[in-house]
Amino acid sequence: MNIKNRFVFSLIVSFPMFIGMIIMPFGYDLPGGMWTMFLLTTAVMVISGRQFLQSAWASFLNHHANMDTLVAIGTFTAYFYSIYAMLTHQPVFYESAAFVITFVLLGQVFEEKMKHAASGAVEKLMDLQAKDALVLRDGKMMKIPLTKVEVGDLIRVKPGQKVAVDGIITEGSSTIDESMVTGESIPVAKKTGDAVIGSTINNTGTFMFKASKVGNDTLLAQIVELVKKAQTSHAPIQKTVDKIADIFVPIVIIVAILTFVVWYTLLGASLVNAMLFAVSVIIIACPCALGIATPTALMVGTGRSAKMGILIKNGEILEAANSIKTVVFDKTGTITVGKPRVTDIIGDQQKVLEVAVNLEATSEHPLAAAILNKAKEAGIVAHEAQNFTAIEGKGIQAQISNKKAFIGNQRLLTDYQLDDQTAAKMVQLQNEAKTVVIVGFDDKIIGLIAVQDTPKKSSAAAIAALKKRGLRTVMLTGDNKHVARAIADHVGIDEVIADVLPGDKADKVKELQQQAPLAFVGDGINDAPALTTANVGIAMGSGTDIAIESGGIVLVKNDLLDVVRALELSQKTFNRIKLNLFWAFIYNTLGIPVAAGLFSGLGLILSPELAGVFMALSSISVVASSLLLNRVKLTHTAPAV
Amino acid sequence: MDKLLIAVIAVLAIGFIVWWFFGRHQSKEVTAERDGNSQNVKVVVNGGYTPSTVVLKKNVPAKITFNRKDPSSCLEQVVFPDFGISEFLPQNQDHVIKIDTTKAGEFDYACGMNMFHGKVIVK
Structure with missing residues (x-):
């Protein structure tokens, strides 16, 4: 009974x-x-x-x-x-x-x-999944159950249908309602090359996409797993x-x-x-x-935050989030959009860009992407450069037409000289919040490339809200201090710690931790050590695996205001x-x-x-x-x- | 006279309660049985978990079969915080829970109200 x-x-x-x-x-x-x-x-x-x-x-x-x-x-x-x-x-x-x-x-x-x-x-989250998918098999579109979908399958999604699994659009475009996963209520426009998330709903267009993650690897499955553990x-x-x-x-x-x-x-x-x-x-x-x-x-609090695209990993994090006094931010991709573009080229435009492209062609650095885009616009194609070596913390160098070429940051100036005019130009660009890359060829600096990354629209509002909660805000960046200060002033951050080597971020976090418990907000790819060191690591993910792995709190959306919401929800739940x-x-x-x-x-x-x-x-x-x-x-x- | 008797009985009863509930009582460890490339163990849920400690071998897929005899709503849920498992146990039915044995260590589990405790040791 x-x-x-x-x-x-x-x-x-x-x-x-x-x-x-x-x-x-x-x-x-x-x-x-x-x-x-x-x-x-x-x-x-x-x-x-x-x-x-x-x-x-x-x-x-x-x-x-x-x-x-x-x-x-x-x-x-x-x-x-x-x-x-x-x-x-x-x-x-x-x-x-x-x-x-x-x-x-x-x-x-x-x-x-x-x-x-x-x-x-x-x-209920798991029930959001599509039951079947329209997959291209043997040259024909076939409806097959979700469990049979494999990585690499080409899947067609019609208007109103659910995206079956995670993948990349190969053909067509549409707007997609991702609210069930990210909490973002406004539909997102997607075109060829963009990533789509399983279980989100396709609004208007028809598109084809290639499955990249299926089964337990999809973002939704990972979110469900995380929430279960948290609860x-x-x-x-x-x-x-x-x-x-x-x-x-x-x-x-x-x-x-x-x-x-x-x-x-x-x-x-x-x-x-x-x-x-x-x-x-x-x-x-x-x-x-x-x-x-x-x-x-705990169950209700973590469940509610998950619906908003804020994943709090466990009760320990929730309790820790309550006692933090400082919030430390990474700059690129966290406060800024993370999609820098080239704004100025000093020196011989053509020559500088050509050398830069050859050096950066295989790099995955966000600045490299900006330079490559610029080169594409200018119609410059990368040639072969050989013998790539990294100049630790400074940049990279390689051989182009048997001469040494290099590209990197301000620290290169310890090895190479800059003429006065260019040096003045450099400071001016930096004060405009532009990151300056130094390009050299045949043992001489031949020019500068200025790259700018704009702050996210929500950054200033988020910082203001955090300050209102009585939190100290700090920006930690590998960038030059002029650039960092300019961005910090723009969004209202109190303190700036600039010129930090990627490997030293975690140490800086540890230093700051001596004063008061802190949260570190980063985008999770190069910030992983700092995220794990901080009392509360907040990973701005856009849903990457590393972010989900290393953060104590994972923000599915790339919105800085979610940091405020995450802290507030943790506090409310703990109270x-x-x-x-x-x-x-x-x-x-x-x-x-x-x-x-x-x-x-x-x-x-x-x-x-x-x-x-x-x-x-x-x-x-x-x-x-x-x-x-x-x-x-x-x-x-x-x-x- | 009967008042004195009752006082004496009360003192004895309190003494017994302290000894019975707070004294050290050993619990038994049970090692899971190997069955080809899997290991199985049964845990009876009746006023606690019997056996309360289960030893599993590392890297061998493991299943714990819970059978809840106890009608109490206290024990109807079993929670493994380390594995993110929280499941309802139907009364008088076998309920299989798969345990991830890829990491060695001691993993505590408990009922939904965290009143009763059990342990899984992976080594």
């Missing part, structure tokens, strides 16, 4: 006793008197109450005690005492036992419903609670025994009253609210955990003394039935409070424009 049926049964069977309780003051009695009550209560105990006893006994054998132990001891004490009282013609308390069981079961019915509601969110993880605060919960039940039983002895032997209460006090103590002290306070809040724990503790710390009759002098007593109601309420209120996290208002909920 499941909990719901047990509840319904005990509700129906104890109802006549409830009527009896109401009509008693008017001098009426249930037909059959206490014998009827005996039969009804026995039915409740056997059918609905037996399982408490069963479970309590099983735990007892394992040296454990749990909430069922308390319910079983409390109700069966009242029940057996009543049988004894009935046989010796004293007042009976059958209804107490029956009512407590009914109320406890009521609480459990609600709790079960809410628990399933809280944990169901992740499964089952434990916040460190939980450890204290666990320790208390472990010893709680036996202690309550001891307190109940003491209550009984003190009332009966010292205060001279009747056997009946002493027993009722003891039973009330046992019933009200059920620690279930304590046990579910943290997990339910909710604390609130839940506070209530759960208050119920017990206030409830037990009242139930023990400490305030009976003031006329404040708690009957076992009432204790049962309170106990059920405490669990329900904790779960409800966690579910309310879904509705808590955030200051920065407006979607980024």
Whole structure:
């Protein structure tokens, strides 16, 4: 028999006793008197109450005690005492036992419903997946189930259809609603060469794409996996609670025994009253609210943030996010768009660009992409350069037509000279927030290329919001300090640490950490060590694997405002955990003394039935409070424009 | 006189509770049975997890079959925080949970309310 049926049964069977309780003051009695009550209560105990006893006994054998132990001891004490009282013609308390069981079961019915509601969110995410896909096989388009789709398959998506798996568009264009994965409500325009995410919905156009990730490798599958882990993880605060919960039940039983002895032997209460006090103590002290306070809040909080494209990995991160004082940002790709373009070329345009292209042709540096684009526009094609070597922290060099060519940053100036005019030009460009690349050929500097990366539209708003929360903002970049300062001023960042070698980022983070706990925000590709070093690593992913791997919080969208939302949600969730724990503790710390009759002098007593109601309420209120996290208002909920 | 008797009984009862619940009681370790390229072990859920500690061999796919006898809603969920597993156990039915054995270590698991604890050791 499941909990719901047990509840319904005990509700129906104890109802006549409830009527009896109401009509008693008017001098009426249930037909059959206490014998009827005996039969009804026995039915409740056997059918609905037996399982408490069963479970309590099983735990007892394992040296454990749990909430069922308390319910079983409390109700069966009242029940057996009543049988004894009935046989010796004293007042009976059958209804107490029956009512407590009914109320406890009521609480459990609600709790079960809410628990399933809280944990169901992740499964719903998985249901978002398309069921099948239109795949090109043997030269024909065929509809095949999702599980049969392989990497490299060409898949056609028509308007209104779901994108089956992750991939790259090979043909056609469209706008795609990615809100289910990124939380971004505005549809995104996509053309050939753009990446598409599985489970997102195609709006207007028809396109073909090549599957790059299927099954458990897709972004959605990874998100689901992450959220699952986060929801089952434990916040460190939980450890204290666990320790208390472990010893709680036996202690309550001891307190109940003491209550009984003190009332009966010292205060001279009747056997009946002493027993009722003891039973009330046992019933009200059920620690279930304590046990579910943290997990339910964690579940709802991480579930809600996942829907917004903010993946919080575990409870530990959530708790850490609460104590950070500083937010450190990477520049390129985090504060800026990460798509720099060439703005100025100093020196012989053609020659400088030609050398630069030859050197950068195979590089994956974002600056290289800018130079290659510029060269493409100018119609310059890369030739073969040989013997590539990296100049550590400075740039690269290679042989072009048997002469040494090099390209790199300002640090190259330790090896090469710059004439005064060019040097002045360089400072001027840097003050305009442009990154300057030095190009050299045949052992001489032949020119400069200025590249600019513009800040994201949301960056300034996000920094302002963080400052409003009282956080110190720092920018950490490998770029030159003039450029860095110019960008920092533009978005409103307080401090700039520039000229940091990629390998030193983590060390700088460690240094800053000495002062106060901090969060590091980076795009996850070259920032991985810094992300892991920081108390809270926030990876701006656009969904890359490395980002998901190294960040404690992963932002699916590339929007800096999500940093603010992530911190705010963590804080809200953690506060909710604390609130839940506070209530759960208050119920017990206030409830037990009242139930023990400490305030009976003031006329404040708690009957076992009432204790049962309170106990059920405490669990329900904790779960409800966690579910309310879904509705808590955030200051920065407006979607980024 | 009966008051004295009750006081004595109460003291004895408290003593027993302290010894029974807070004393050190050893739990048994059980090593999973190998079956070709897999290993299986059964855990009965009844007022706790029996056996409460399960030893698995590293890099051999492992399955733990939970069978919940206990009617308590306390134990209806089993949570492995390290593996991201949180599943509901149907009463009196076998419920198989696959364990990732690629990493060695001790992994605690617990019921949904974190009142009952078990452990998986991968080595």
